Amino acid sequence: MADNPLQDGHTTFDSRSRSRDHYTDDRALPIHHDPRRNKREQGLRDKQGHIWKSRKQGHVNCRLTHVPHSHGEEYYLHLLLNYQKGCQRFADICSVYGIVYDTFKEACYAQGLLQDDREFIDAINEASLWASPNYIRRLFAMLLMSNNMVCLDMVSSVLLTRSNPPFSPKLKNCCSRMRVAYNTIFNAVSHGIGGFFFVYGYGGTGKTFLCNALSASIRSKGHIVLNVASSGIAALFLPNGRTAHSRFKVPLSVNQDSICNIRQGTPLAHLISSAKLIIWDEAPMLNKFCFKVLNKCLKDVLRFDHGYNPDALFSGKVVVLRGDFRQILPVIPRGSREEIVHACINASYLWQSCHVLQLTENMRLGHGPQDIHNVQLEEFTDWLLQIGDGLFGDSANCESVIRIPDNLLLDIESPSLHDLVLFVYPNILLRTSSVDYFKDRSILAPTLDVVTEVNNHVMSLIPGNEKVYLSSDTLLNEDGHLESELYTMSTESLNTLNCSGIPQHRLVLKIGVPVMLLCNIDQSNGLCNGTRMQVRRLGDHVIECVILACCNIGEVVFIPRMNMIPNNEILPIRFTRRQFPIALCFAMTTNKS
Numbered sequence: 001m002a003d004n005p006l007q008d009g010h011t012t013f014d015s016r017s018r019s020r021d022h023y024t025d026d027r028a029l030p031i032h033h034d035p036r037r038n039k040r041e042q043g044l045r046d047k048q049g050h051i052w053k054s055r056k057q058g059h060v061n062c063r064l065t066h067v068p069h070s071h072g073e074e075y076y077l078h079l080l081l082n083y084q085k086g087c088q089r090f091a092d093i094c095s096v097y098g099i100v101y102d103t104f105k106e107a108c109y110a111q112g113l114l115q116d117d118r119e120f121i122d123a124i125n126e127a128s129l130w131a132s133p134n135y136i137r138r139l140f141a142m143l144l145m146s147n148n149m150v151c152l153d154m155v156s157s158v159l160l161t162r163s164n165p166p167f168s169p170k171l172k173n174c175c176s177r178m179r180v181a182y183n184t185i186f187n188a189v190s191h192g193i194g195g196f197f198f199v200y201g202y203g204g205t206g207k208t209f210l211c212n213a214l215s216a217s218i219r220s221k222g223h224i225v226l227n228v229a230s231s232g233i234a235a236l237f238l239p240n241g242r243t244a245h246s247r248f249k250v251p252l253s254v255n256q257d258s259i260c261n262i263r264q265g266t267p268l269a270h271l272i273s274s275a276k277l278i279i280w281d282e283a284p285m286l287n288k289f290c291f292k293v294l295n296k297c298l299k300d301v302l303r304f305d306h307g308y309n310p311d312a313l314f315s316g317k318v319v320v321l322r323g324d325f326r327q328i329l330p331v332i333p334r335g336s337r338e339e340i341v342h343a344c345i346n347a348s349y350l351w352q353s354c355h356v357l358q359l360t361e362n363m364r365l366g367h368g369p370q371d372i373h374n375v376q377l378e379e380f381t382d383w384l385l386q387i388g389d390g391l392f393g394d395s396a397n398c399e400s401v402i403r404i405p406d407n408l409l410l411d412i413e414s415p416s417l418h419d420l421v422l423f424v425y426p427n428i429l430l431r432t433s434s435v436d437y438f439k440d441r442s443i444l445a446p447t448l449d450v451v452t453e454v455n456n457h458v459m460s461l462i463p464g465n466e467k468v469y470l471s472s473d474t475l476l477n478e479d480g481h482l483e484s485e486l487y488t489m490s491t492e493s494l495n496t497l498n499c500s501g502i503p504q505h506r507l508v509l510k511i512g513v514p515v516m517l518l519c520n521i522d523q524s525n526g527l528c529n530g531t532r533m534q535v536r537r538l539g540d541h542v543i544e545c546v547i548l549a550c551c552n553i554g555e556v557v558f559i560p561r562m563n564m565i566p567n568n569e570i571l572p573i574r575f576t577r578r579q580f581p582i583a584l585c586f587a588m589t590t591n592k593s
């Protein structure tokens, strides 16, 4: 703003009745006709004897006033003035990446400040310059499924669960607890007696292995198993996995009165009613009300089925939750420790009927060679477990002081952020083109602010031209918004909002940097919230990336801009941001990791 002569003082420029066409490109902006500016420059007093003095702090003399959308070109001019720096003439305002556009609206579109379906066609046209038809088709399917185009009806599809070939699980190496867990759940399914189970164990005890074995053997008999997970990334590790929110239509903001939106007689209701087993991974991450919603949903869907028992939990279906309470618990914005604990599944009335099956042997470590690396890993795992179980340090008032062993600390006296970056990303300048380099490393931080700071620091070290993508933010016109809110939340105010789960308004990228996807786009191909990728090409309307982690590693994908709505209960308003759904990920939050 500071460099912009149009914002310097209350200029006489009045665009209300004029469009850009009224000015020739060579005509300088009429800022010197401002009588107050002239007085200031000449140091003259006005009639009351007041004198103009330059501000001692900062350079901003005024702010642009609110311009409603209905004002057309004036509104677009207003949007541009927030970003175009150092403009000397009208051509400068309408110039984006060296191209001078005829109207302010066109220039806004080129800057990414508009939500226009045309950009999806441009994205396909742009990708077609370098991608093969197969990738273009996938991009087109992604655009259709992302529900961003206002002119197209979403085609809903129901995935039919395939029955797998006959399977006999290899549980020979299993510890006896796993065999007990397997048999208990398998019997509940085969005898149709229903049941609610929680498979509990720390990382590596074989929870995933057990549940995959169960799904495979039940599916091999021609039955349906619904595999869901609390997060998109966890769902990737399940055979035919989906997020619980998408499978059972559980609302994202859930409370004790929430219900899921599944109608009787629909294909989805039929699928749920036919399922023999429901497996829900990473269950401790979600609010207990999500499971209440599932209970209500099953009652609703099954109530006309033969043999429906209204008193049975989950209407007599076998429901298996799994997870580890030492890992991430439900996120309650600004919630106290008590509120978080109270939101967990084991604080629900359902928990009284839950049969907990505990796995205790670390299968991940158990079968490797006993070399020095594995011995160290085992020690580290034991140490982490003791912390998780609260056995470490002095635990007065539920807080412990934990001394981190020296071998886990940087061997530098008072290390700076730069030292940490160089430790995690050694020789970064030489390795940006390598996929494996970014696959295996990341810096974790507790808050988004620290993540942004680290990302910006590493980004500044990476050579190459940066490309800036601006988002288009609009307030959602919903019931409950006061007229005053609609007025005060100008586009610029929306642009300044940053919250978890949505990309930044000003996204700065370079070729070769690692990025993380912020929404579930195409789970079957590994594109979900949290998938890490590396940027390969930066187009105007599409970004080409290669997948770094989870499934489909090495696969090339094309990411278009998408509409994203932050799910943040603290914000008084709801708005939509159209931006590439990615964020830099040299660093990420501990929760995300």
Ligand SMILES: Nc1ncnc2c1ncn2[C@@H]1O[C@H](COP(=O)(O)OP(=O)(O)OP(=O)(O)O)[C@@H](O)[C@H]1O
Pocket (backbone or CB within 6 Å): 171, 173, 174, 175, 178, 201, 202, 203, 204, 205, 206, 207, 208, 209, 210, 324, 363, 364
């Ligand atoms: N019964 C078993 N026989 C042989 N290998 C096993 C068995 N159970 C688990 N494993 C192996 O141990 C490793 C860890 O298992 P798994 O991923 O199922 O653990 P987990 O409890 O789900 O871990 P996390 O909580 O970290 O996701 C895997 O490589 C798996 O193949």
